[in-house]
Amino acid sequence: MNVTVDEDKCCGAGQCVLTAPDVFDQREDDGVVVLLDAQPPADQHAAAREAAAVCPGAAIAVSERG
Known part of the structure; x- marks a missing residue:
């Protein structure tokens, strides 16, 4: 898994931190x-995906490494 963020899209709601601290x-x-x-460990993958899903600014992208 690879996680990226777009700081320009971030609105500072903090849902990502609450979901995947x-x-x-x-x-x-x-x-x-x-x-x-x-590149979080496997036990953090679900939380990272959830954080991306709940981000109101759509600032988080998650991709699976192949």
Whole structure:
């Protein structure tokens, strides 16, 4: 799995951090997403997918590595 974020699309809602705190964080000054782990371990895959699904700004993309 590979996770990417588009900071320009991020609205700072924080749903990603609530859903997958081991994969995402937020900047203190403006709340924009910070990607902590672009290739999370298997036990974090479901949470990363859910974070992408609930992101109101569609700022998170998840792709499966082949």
